[in-house]
Amino acid sequence: MTDRQAQLDQSIQRIVEAIDRDSSVSLSVQLKGAIEFGIALGDLPAGARMPSVRQMAGMLGMSPVTVSGVYSTLQGAGHIEARVGSGTFVREAVAGRPVADLRDLDRRIAELVDLGRKLGIGPAELATRISHSGNRPPQALRLLMLGNFHATTASYADALQPFLAPQDQIFITTLQDGHGPDACPDPDLVIAPRTLLPQAAGMFPRAECFGLTLIPDQATRVSLATVSPDARVVAYSYFPGFVTSMKAGVIRFAPHVTRLTMVVHGDPEAEAQLAAADVIVYASGTERLFTDLPPGQSSFEYHHTPDSNAVRSELVPMLEALRIRPPGRKEPAP
Structure with missing residues (x-):
């Protein structure tokens, strides 16, 4: 069993434990939200195989029809994909630029490095040759960060700043703002939490979109770890679809x-x-x-931040590919 498959299996088990039959939120909404946010938070890793409909229904004690409906909705939103004869898998995070293309680029770079060695050209000289192969400087990028709430969306953008070039610009908008393309006309890339990729693609049909993987930030993890074992804890969410994922995170x-x-x-x-x-x-x-809480009661935010490992391995290569693209050229919308 691969590491990512083991990670998915453990996350599915936490989802099973977090499903609450006494909740006012329907079981189908709980399951859909748990899988959707599990993918967005990297708990259900891209490429890992999901349990079959019957397996998931058996683990949860749900009707296979209910689970099948959830899977169908998630597949329609682009979060999972069914492969004939193989099963159902978590889809890659990038919309509009398949990760397979980036892997093909890495393969070709490796071949170029190998050719350079045969010609007596080391990696440093090869990099210099590549950097001078064009007569124009790398492009400055216009990026748009899309989220649900302004403060959290701004915090995601701030966390991405160290990975950007000084000349890049990153703008912020939310679903509540409803600005759409007016927030940043003609962005080079729209970045959104993976749960919001369908909305991002709908609001910016001509732009490439990237699904950001989020994780609970350090302050949240520390706060959860220091809660007294005897405390009565209430976790509060604005979105019904997030309650099960949030509960699974607290359990973790x-x-x-x-x-x-x-x-x-x-x-x-x-x-x-x-x-x-x-x-x-x-x-x-x-x-x-x-x-304004009464004496003896405390609270803290369950806050997320971009997963720096995913940013380095997925977003940064995409930014570099966009940066060297000829001016005015856009990849065709999917």
Whole structure:
């Protein structure tokens, strides 16, 4: 079994443990959201094989029809893909530029390096020759970061800055802003959390889109690890589809917490559940609800940040390929 398949199997098991039959959120919405956010957060790695519909239904005690409907929806959104005779797999993160093309580029570079060695040209001289092969400097890029909430979207953009060239520009917009192309006319690349790739492609049909992998940031992991084992913990999410993924994350980083309740925005019992909590863990975008807590009650944000490993291995090569593309040339929309 490969490492990524083992990672997927462990993440699926956490999803199974996190599904809540007593929640006001339907089982199908819980499962769809858990898989969708699991892919976006890198817990369900690209290329790994998903359980079959019958296997997943058996693990969850759900109807195969329900699981099949969830899989069909996720496949339509581009998160998973069915391969005839092989099964269902998590799709690659890049929209509009298949990772296979980047791997082909890496293969050709390796062949070029090998040819250089045969001619007595080392990697350093080869790199110099490549850098001077054109008469124009690398292009400055116009990037657009798309998210759900402005503050979190801005934090994602800030985290990406160290990976950009000084001349690059990164703009910010959210689904709530509704600015669409006006936020950044003719961007070279639209970057969005993987869960928002379908919306990004719809808002910017002429632009290439990249799905950003997110992970809970260090402050969130530390906060979860330091929660008292005796604490009554309530985790609050604005989106019904995120509650199961959030619960799975709390289980992963705070396995010692046994008194955990999930609450979703609009739940009629939300106010009573929150009032009884010792610790409130709130999803990004809901922080304004927890600015004035009673004595003895604490809270912290369940905040994500771009996965630096995925940024280096997936986003940076894509930026470099865009940077040397002839001016005015756009790849055809998929």
